Amino acid sequence: MLFDSVRNVKAEVFEDVFDFQSVAIASDSNSGVPLFIPRQDTSAFRNIKDGRGRNRRDPRDMISLGVLAPDGHNKIPDGFKLAIFIQRADLQNHPYVQSAQRQARGEARVIYTGPVQRRALNPGRHRPLRIGSSVGHYGISAGSIGCFCAHRDGGGIGILSNNHVLANTNKANIGDIILQPGRKDGGKRRDIDSRVATLFSFEHISFDVDARNLVDCAFANLLGGVEYDGAAAYCPTSNRQWPVKSKPVQLIAGDAVWKLGRKTARTDGFIVATDIDNVVVAMGSGTGQRLARFDNQISIECTTEHFSQGGDSGSLICASDGSPAALLFAGTERGGSTGFGLTYANPIETVLDVLNLDIHTGS
Template sequence: MSRACEGGRRDMNRDGAINAKAEIFRKAFDFREVASASLEESDGPLFAAPRGTEIFDRILTARRRRSLDASEQIALGLLRRPRVQADLKIGIFVQDERLRHSAIVEMALGIVGEREAEVIVTGPVRCQTPVNAGTCRPLRIGGSVGHAAVTAGTLGCFVRCRTSGDVGILSNNHVLAATNAGARGDVILQPGRADGGCGSLPTTHVAELRDFVPIDFAPDAANLVDCAFAPLTNGVGRTTDRVSDPLCLRADWSVATVDDLILAGAPVRKVGRTTGYTEGSVLAIGVDNVVVRMPGRTRKIARFDQQFAIAGSAGAFSSGGDSGSLIFTQEGHPAALLFAGTESGGPQGGGITYANPIQTVLDLLNLDIYTGQ
């Protein structure tokens, strides 16, 4: 799993860290490997509580009481050690300070060693008033948008369907499809309903829902994305090739090609509906067992695997309403789709943002980034 090093510390490369994470899920969580056709082999296996076991029943009982079992409040990812790009350690993300000394965390530290892991308290994870809440014509990345049944989220970017050639907008399932409740042809508003958009006001109709990846709420589900696609209504103007924020001169760059090789520690940035332009860095990659309280009347709970964890450089990287923001590298390469976050915790105390790898999003929806080229 790792090689010996001076002073007794073990250096973990990517394969070693993935193997260590798998061992923790098996032994500390009592999870079992689950199949996924959407992951590259290099991403490693996925794990979940197996049906018919004590841990599955415990998780299900807690959810029915609108709470979370301890195993659903602890996520695992890969952290980069400072100044050593190839050397990784295990990030243990806990939603409650009291879980620092839980049986799962203690066993995880026993498996890899305390020097090979870092426990990070995040607070509860929730899907994410506003800087970019107004009407924007032409449409632009980062503006307020949403299904007529939801409050508002963020227009992530413009995309083209690989089969039909239709150009539309990309955001979260819970923004454009009302967390699985939407139907093909439903109206998408800009700005979102919370910001003045209205189903009875045609001038705010900019797109129609076409497709989304359903979110599976079963305790053993391995959700990889929270995403949806809505083709634009004919005649709606849009600025597809640039990102900008009217309130920040630094927020102006061209949309480049997708970068699917983002490493822990990489600097990133985004423009969102609520917090506008923010900068941060990738805290961890391949984060599994991120359990999220989804929006909507039922407040259902869903778990996600293989996510990015991002921390703001100065305060919060995101807040409620930024869901659907596209996260870019410093060079303007699309990297991830923001979908959830915490209000506190993390290295700077500004919370942790979680995001889906953008290439996984595009492949599952059969889309490509569109810049007008």
């Protein structure tokens, strides 16, 4: 199918099979496509809400839809398929999945992922601050520095990462201290040398059943005198570095990407699918775990290892030439076509527009 044809099929599945409704989006949104949420006056809404409350999730909370090239690498104009991501193996034969396959007239692929969870845990203290280094709000364990940015309305340079890394999943206050390294890696709130930034802004994550989150992101201004290197991603274990550019790029299924993060350092992979909607992510831990739905996401995998693991949250995902493409925020431990799990990321242009930032690579 053509790319737009897959988008149309995806819309039909959400409306006809899931009983979701389309919602209006702002005219300046760069999504460019309609978004869908459960209708509040339907059994779909009630079942999803009740399922989350009883920890018995409705199947619609475990099925995501996106745009996929047939083999993950094919870029022919009419070679796209509907991607059906399932978080539980027994959903393979569920009526929703079978109906989605019929709607796509066989031009669909079912991909088992396992549960989708946030990626929150390159440990160590790094001065100057470096892309991929351990970082975090003083109330969380640790995540990764994605890159460095400047606010479009002026002001200082700061750190870009996830809301759940820098803003403690909505719990933080503007002005809270950010540590490098993160607390799990030895950073201490009372240690002046661990304090590198203060929280400036974050996009609130909604856990409502009918919410449509697009990003998990936050920005923290560097404190005076804190040095940084925004022009390259540096791996201390291998003593290698890779240039990072300032201009974002939009990629499609099959494109090669790489990232440098706190847990798994440099990994290389490829984009599995784009425009993925209804990615329901488990956020938090233990009894405090909650579910949040994300739309318009990107999925990535690696053929030889995990592309990401817990602690890589906030990593910047780049094209082969170092152009920024996405912000890593969640993933699965297994599944996908390679068995190494899938990584999920927000398109970087959406992140930058929401926070009103530009990527900054100079010193």
